[in-house]
Amino acid sequence: MKTGYFGDFGGAFIPEILHETFQRLTTAYEAARADPEFWNAYVRLMENYSGRPTPLTFAENLSQRYGRRVYIKREDLNQTGAHKANNVMGQGLLMKRMGKRRVIAETGAGQHGMATATMAARMGFDCVIYMGAEDVERQRSNVFWMERLGARVVPVTSGSQTLKDAVNEALRDWVGSMDDTHYLLGTACGAHPFPAMVSWFQSIIGREARSQILAAEGRLPTHVYACVGGGSNAMGIFQGFLDHPEVTLVGVEAGGQGLDTGRHAARLASGAGTIGMAQGYKTFFLQNADGQMRDTHSVAAGLDYVGVSPILAHLHTTGRVRFEAATDTEVVAALQTLMRAEGLIPALESSHAVAQALKELPTLPDEAVVIINLSGRGDKDIFTIADALDDPGWRRFIRHKAASYSTIEE
């Protein structure tokens, strides 16, 4: 098989000017991967800096309610509150090996940008974050933190001014800056070696979850649920169980306002995605008949993306991973259920995995053991979640706050 391919998916469809850069990155990644000391250093760093291993929490109340044993993998307890930390710290270590001193990244809602900014602060790199101008407006709190952490946030005004445009802009920067700059892609997408490399760093989730469930239950889970935007947290946890066909793996995409409305980001579960190549790789995209990418929709910005990891696209066609979609409404309901039942505040993204698990739990055999990957925490998304819950007290607070600022400034 050709390098960087997973079945028919993946590859490296990049401008020629980036050819050498990708060659060098691939070489550095392969050397790191072949060096057990690199992985050990990575694990030590994650233990020391990000609280790993994250717990596999037994969800006692949900388990009792549904009569099946439910575990939650707590990626929400990472530094910056999401699995994104695994990838940025891993690539940060790789940057040091490669002697780069400037890092650029794209971000949608700001989580990956923020994780990158913390890594850059910790490791002493210059940091530029590309973010769609619309997202900069919508996610001020994350922009605030990135800037305070020392990153420069560049609003992207091209295209639809969202995540995919930020990816394009970051690639444009890299074309002119590759000598000293690393492009830290945030998910298991893009040109080779990114899908494989990001999945490798995220595999720490699955390795831990596998040994934790064996310790807790003495057996593997029957079902594992993870949300799928680009696909990095799903790839992370699934890798602990891919070799065990008896473990059902379920990827949950953004159903948005419903698959029949066309306003969703379910590239695989909807059947509406078609094979194409963009942003450096071949996968299923939501695109029109001309091959132009369509606008996607989700209440969760981190899942609002036109493409999906080529590795997951492959696992979809082989049938190893089943893909489902949860709608915005189901997701908001699931978020509230998990908060009330277990005292956990999931990110809207992660709530997709929760929603699908809750849908399926009553239909599973009594002896089922379920793991839900809680990829991120929600309290950092208070603006978005308060909006999604349509919380009247929060609205009053914002009005009040705005009024107090307008008297100061004007």
Next chain:
Amino acid sequence: MSHATLEPFIRQRLAQRTAGGQLPILLMSHLVLGYPSLDENRRVIDAMAAAGVELMELQIPFSEPIADGPVIAHANQAALDRGFQVAEGLAFAAECVRRHPEVAFLIMTYGNILMAYGVERFIHRAAELGARGLIIPDWPPQEAAEPMAWCRLESLDWIQLFTPTSTDERLHQIGQWAGGLCYCVARKGVTGTRTDFDSALNHFLGRCRAVTAVPLAVGFGVRTPEDVRCLTGQAEIAVVGTAALEIHLRDGAEAVGDFFKGLRPQS
């Protein structure tokens, strides 16, 4: 099998200029179809053809133009926002070829446009309408065995790109695939900002020349008669993209014709 016509076209036009005592360099322009509109495209193509521009790149807009700078990327999105469709772009390209048989037209776009249309079908259509070559900047040759094979069958040139970041080994490898012309990216970075035509460029073009006998087209940042004069003798073709688009937007289609005339003043 018939033969690709792009290189003979370039050689012949260069010979004509040399015989006529004119600066022995050709001009290749670039425009984004549907931006600002196909009518405006038509006007500016007429003006450029009248100004003697020998080759024109017609870019079919794509929603993810990763190899383009902000000006061209914006043009791509604006054309799509106005409802541009690939079928009308191809029909327009066919019209251009009929209207200006003295110009060599190349189609530039991104790989997904071909995939969505059907790679074989797209290449067949491009050859049938009279395009001389395809420039697909996100489809590197090691991934492009299939479209390059279809292009050979259709006698259409799949244009290779050389960049200053390429190692000699890589340039040599690409040189093996070259046909029609080679597009030399004159500097690191995306389309549209300033290049210094300095010794680094001389050195780079020397490295390109060493690995291929096909004509060299130098793009990315050509703006002035001085730029064109500096390239003469080093490259067969100067590519002018963003500068012409900016003039078009600021001063209209006629001004683009004057701009191109001014790039190669009569000596």
